[in-house]
Amino acid sequence: MRSSSYKYLCLLNSSISTPLYFTFFLLHLTILVTGDSPQPYLPLDNIALNCGSSSEKYVNDTNWTADINSKVALQDSGSIQSTVHDQASTNPVPYHTARVSCSKFTYKFPVTTPGPKFVRLHFYPASYPGFNRSKASFSVTTGRYTLLSNFSGVHYTETHGARGYAREFILNVEDERKNLSITFTPSPHVADAYAFINGIEIVSMPTNLYYTAGGMKDFNKEFNSDPLQKETALEMMYRVNVGGAEITPPDDTGMFRMWLSDIDYLTDARPSAYQYNDTIQLQYNNDTRYAAPDELYRTARTMGPDAINAEYNLTWEFPVHSTSTYFVRLHFCQFIPIVLKKGDMISKIYIANQTAELNADIIDWAGGNGVPIYKDYPVMMHAGGIEEFQNLSIALHPSPNTFSFDDAMLNGIEIFKFRKRDHLSGTNPGAYQDSPTSTTPPCATSSKPKLVVDYILGLQFHFIVILFCYWFS
Incomplete structure (x- = not known):
């Protein structure tokens, strides 16, 4: 059982700059919340x-x-x-x-x-x-x-x-x-x-962890909204704890996944804020119970309480193969205590430079504060000229339809490569030249084929010499 005292922490890249956020910070230090973390999943295999x-x-x-x-x-x-x-x-x-x-x-x-x-x-x-x-x-x-x-x-x-x-x-x-x-x-x-x-x-893993009953949001109109079929295979490209530290496999939900910090993928985060709430009672449902570790839904990154929010997009970029299809899962949990009702914080979401959501309202999606939820999107990365790789970007921006807070919030990101065909692998980039570690590699082929080739070439040479002598004799 966690402590009954409520703790909420907002760490800004710049100082707390508005009375609203400062008042909210002090007010909610006194809220009482209790709850247990969900039990980890026990895999049969x-x-x-x-x-x-x-x-x-x-x-x-x-x-x-x-x-x-x-x-x-x-x-x-x-x-x-x-x-x-x-x-x-x-x-x-x-x-x-x-x-x-x-x-x-x-x-x-x-x-x-x-x-x-x-x-x-x-x-x-x-x-x-x-x-x-x-x-x-x-x-x-x-x-x-x-x-x-x-x-x-x-x-x-x-x-x-x-x-x-x-x-x-x-x-x-x-x-x-x-x-x-x-x-x-x-x-x-x-x-x-x-x-x-x-x-x-x-x-x-649970049957519905990735092969879900629900569909994906087809924002670029290149796919249907069907769920992932069981004949589809995925390759994990990135798994990120947004706004939080690295989560190691023993701290996952029982499936030993690795969650990296988002810091290496941020390309525009001015000023941004780290959000952390370690005592709110998270309310999981059957779909989200094992979707991500408890710690991921207690940490997040927001744009921060600053008037500059309207002037930029909070952006992450991930290098991926061109001409491949990707499955993007975004994790959300609105745990900021003063964001309690629909419309308080609405944001736009852009994926691969296209509008994925015009009015992303976490409270509306999840049905309340402290309820984890995720959204899935298929993304086709078209050919980027002659480039083998290009960046898949994920960007957030405040929506003009928000009622109270010009801000945006994200807890986690997962990116998978998937194809409905049987071939998952992409090009193996970066041919590597290395000096041999053995003068006679164990996989060396026999020298007999080379001797046969030399013998045939020798016969051809002698034939040409004889023919030359015949014509000029």
């Missing part, structure tokens, strides 16, 4: 596989099982265990060991029930003994879906620093035999190509 490891590791509330002698079936033709040499530069589990192979290999996971699952693939593109780092190139497939194609992972190290990272997918397991197979295949067009994987997570 919660598998964490430490690939290439022979022993279990328990880290951050997660039991990482070894892929040797485990219940997970490994089907391969020569994969090996490998250990990362530069261990000090990355997180310990699951990034210190890997399964590496020059040939295709498959993991088969027994799942409790069919249905939607998180699939997280953990990579650390290190220099594995005996393998040429620049030759890591492979695809990852599961069932009907190609999750990654011509993937190397090295460009992520350049942008994320020397540490491991995860690529997260959401897909529906339809196999009535309750198996989920994930296959790693070295790229056939790359000489000496190999595949590697450091860790795999399979985590169940």
